[in-house]
Amino acid sequence: MNEYLKRIITEALRRLYPELEIPEIHLEKPRIAEHGDLATNVAMTLAKPLRMPPRGIAEALVNELKYDESQLESVDLAGPGFINFKFSPNWLYGALGEVFEKGDSYGKGTLLEGKRYQVEFVSANPTGPLTVGHGRNAVLGDTVARLFEWAGASVAREYYFNNAGRQMRVLGNSVSARYQQILGKDVEFPDGGYEGEYIRDIAAKMVEEYGDTYLSDPENVIFKETAEKVIFEDISVTLKRMNIKMDTYFNENDLYENGSIDDVLKRLEEKDLVYKEDGAVWFRTTKFGKEKDTVLVKSTGEPTYRLPDIAYHANKLDRGYDVCVDVFGADHIATYPDVISALSVLGYDKNRVDVLIYQFVTIVQDGKPFKMSTRKANFVTLDELMDEVGSDVTRFFFLMRSPGTHLEFDIAQAKESGEKNPVFYLQYAFARIQSIMRKVQETTEFKGEVDLKLLSHESEIKVIKSLLDFPDWIISAAMSKEPHRLINYLNELATDFHKFYHDCRIMGEDEKLAQARVQLLQAVSLVMKNGLTILGIEAPERM
RNA sequence: GCGCCCGUAGCUCAAUUGGAUAGAGCAACUGCCUUCUAAGCAGUAGGUUACAGGUUCGAGCCCUGUCGGGCGUACCA
Numbered sequence: 207m208n209e210y211l212k213r214i215i216t217e218a219l220r221r222l223y224p225e226l227e228i229p230e231i232h233l234e235k236p237r238i239a240e241h242g243d244l245a246t247n248v249a250m251t252l253a254k255p256l257r258m259p260p261r262g263i264a265e266a267l268v269n270e271l272k273y274d275e276s277q278l279e280s281v282d283l284a285g286p287g288f289i290n291f292k293f294s295p296n297w298l299y300g301a302l303g304e305v306f307e308k309g310d311s312y313g314k315g316t317l318l319e320g321k322r323y324q325v326e327f328v329s330a331n332p333t334g335p336l337t338v339g340h341g342r343n344a345v346l347g348d349t350v351a352r353l354f355e356w357a358g359a360s361v362a363r364e365y366y367f368n369n370a371g372r373q374m375r376v377l378g379n380s381v382s383a384r385y386q387q388i389l390g391k392d393v394e395f396p397d398g399g400y401e402g403e404y405i406r407d408i409a410a411k412m413v414e415e416y417g418d419t420y421l422s423d424p425e426n427v428i429f430k431e432t433a434e435k436v437i438f439e440d441i442s443v444t445l446k447r448m449n450i451k452m453d454t455y456f457n458e459n460d461l462y463e464n465g466s467i468d469d470v471l472k473r474l475e476e477k478d479l480v481y482k483e484d485g486a487v488w489f490r491t492t493k494f495g496k497e498k499d500t501v502l503v504k505s506t507g508e509p510t511y512r513l514p515d516i517a518y519h520a521n522k523l524d525r526g527y528d529v530c531v532d533v534f535g536a537d538h539i540a541t542y543p544d545v546i547s548a549l550s551v552l553g554y555d556k557n558r559v560d561v562l563i564y565q566f567v568t569i570v571q572d573g574k575p576f577k578m579s580t581r582k583a584n585f586v587t588l589d590e591l592m593d594e595v596g597s598d599v600t601r602f603f604f605l606m607r608s609p610g611t612h613l614e615f616d617i618a619q620a621k622e623s624g625e626k627n628p629v630f631y632l633q634y635a636f637a638r639i640q641s642i643m644r645k646v647q648e649t650t651e652f653k654g655e656v657d658l659k660l661l662s663h664e665s666e667i668k669v670i671k672s673l674l675d676f677p678d679w680i681i682s683a684a685m686s687k688e689p690h691r692l693i694n695y696l697n698e699l700a701t702d703f704h705k706f707y708h709d710c711r712i713m714g715e716d717e718k719l720a721q722a723r724v725q726l727l728q729a730v731s732l733v734m735k736n737g738l739t740i741l742g743i744e745a746p747e748r749m
Numbered sequence: 750g751c752g753c754c755c756g757u758a759g760c761u762c763a764a765u766u767g768g769a770u771a772g773a774g775c776a777a778c779u780g781c782c783u784u785c786u787a788a789g790c791a792g793u794a795g796g797u798u799a800c801a802g803g804u805u806c807g808a809g810c811c812c813u814g815u816c817g818g819g820c821g822u823a824c825c826a
Contacts, residue, residue: 235765237772247768250806260806285769286806331826373826486824497751497822504824511826539753540821565754566819570761607762610754612819614761619775626775627788634788645785675765682765694763697773701790708781708790749788 242290260287378430384409
């Protein structure tokens with residue numbers, strides 16, 4: 207339909223103003239239903255180049271426009287110069303038919319067909335269980351990946367981690383200290399160590415397994431290695447519970463072993479973008495508009511995290527992905543411009559790296575905000591949260607707001623199983639349809655072809671139109687990396703359905719009409735299911 | 750100090766990326782089930798989109814400044 211409208215508008219313009227360079231025709235869905243199904247503002251944008259009033263242009267255009275009346279019901283001039291198009295019911299019924307043809311794959315687009323995407327997310331180092339803070343990252347990353355898939359791309363999900371470095375040493379020392387304490391040795395807990403209960407659990411397990419074997423060897427790497435193994439196991443179980451499956455895990459350490467770190471450094475040196483000072487190696491980030499240069503290698507010889515970050519991104523791009531998406535919390539916002547600068551210097555197209563930055567999550571418990579810190583063991587883990595509210599609610603809460611705004615996670619509201627909880631509105635709509643279907647199937651058997659033309663009630667038409675919007679919203683949510691748009695859409699669809707069902711009954715109606723309505727419900731059910739699938743949320747048969 | 754993000758109904762948030770009359774949910778009030786899920790529907794009330802300018806046919810959205818909040822601004826990740 208979009209293409210059709212663009213074509214006839216362009217043709218009309220060409221006839222009216224042969225001299226004019228015809229701009230890209232912009233079509234949008236008016237906010238208000240009375241303004242039609244699609245509208246264009248070409249007349250307004252042409253006002254300046256043509257030096258004519260927008261309404262005058264619009265009027266001429268409307269008069270000149272030739273269209274097929276079986277497709278378009280009306281074309282109107284409105285407001286300051288909008289041209290509003292209203293689809294004919296005939297076109298709507300035809301389009302609705304296509305929904306059934308596509309079925310489970312209705313909504314799948316071709317925009318990103320043939321593209322290879324990679325989404326890197328979670329990427330928490332194995333120092334402790336995933337917390338609610340990681341939750342937003344995990345769920346956003348996974349859902350954005352699903353959206354890319356529905357937009358036609360092939361997508362790889364990657365988890366990047368570092369099991370070397372200072373953090374992990376502290377982790378090992380923390381376990382070692384607890385291990386010794388359990389065995390009765392009076393050792394002091396390391397300053398800044400991980401205080402969480404899970405450290406004790408790991409130590410206890412080691413006592414069980416090895417007895418006091420390592421009591422005389424508190425520096426043994428086995429403490430760190432065991433902790434890493436146990437914690438990773440724990441993390442992957444948590445992810446699985448949340449419906450998240452990683453394709454690859456990438457260890458930062460590989461970048462050292464395969465020489466990419468040195469290689470990147472050498473290539474930056476060749477471009478004269480690094481220099482030595484005070485025993486450290488610096489990256490001339492001032493050349494890219496930064497206030498200060500950035501240290502890449504400390505005077506101890508150890509790289510800062512920025513260098514492996516650059517090498518890692520180069521590595522990802524070398525693996526042939528068309529686009530690599532990073533999912534970052536707001537605290538990482540400062541680091542990625544350096545990575546981008548370095549990559550373009552190294553000859554990569556910086557548009558191949560895309561970053562989704564989300565604002566922090568505030569947990570609200572008993573009406574009060576709750577500050578978290580992994581090291582201080584002052585946190586709510588994702589597992590605890592899911593024990594309380596389940597994974598559907600957890601995913602939904604992380605997705606329902608724009609990534610760009612701070613998210614307030616109200617545990618009380620999430621626990622609420624009734625109308626206060628917004629997930630249920632969607633799931634209920636689906637379950638309600640299933641129930642109606644079951645009932646109808648018990649009592650009636652429809653014969654003959656479905657006649658969609660019988661769906662002429664205002665709220666039926668509204669439902670049909672909403673159903674047809676689904677693919678557009680997937681693209682919109684995918685390209686903006688904002689899954690909440692899909693949720694907003696599904697909410698509207700659910701509202702349209704409930705309204706329809708309030709206005710229109712099925713049983714007791716004329717059989718052909720009932721049949722058409724059942725068909726319509728099937729379409730709603732299908733879209734609802736596909737939508738919830740993208741969100742990674744279950745569509746329950748009954749509630 | 751400087752940089753990035755945010756500021757919309759009492760509360761939590763939308764607003765299809767510059768479009769027409771700024772919308773939902775919760776909280777408050779009023780109606781609607783003897784029959785297919787009322788976890789629903791319909792309605793009332795609630796706004797100078799933090800503030801002041803600017804850009805243009807048109808601004809919650811873009812630009813400048815001010816105020817308020819978050820995050821950065823490490824030879825931490």
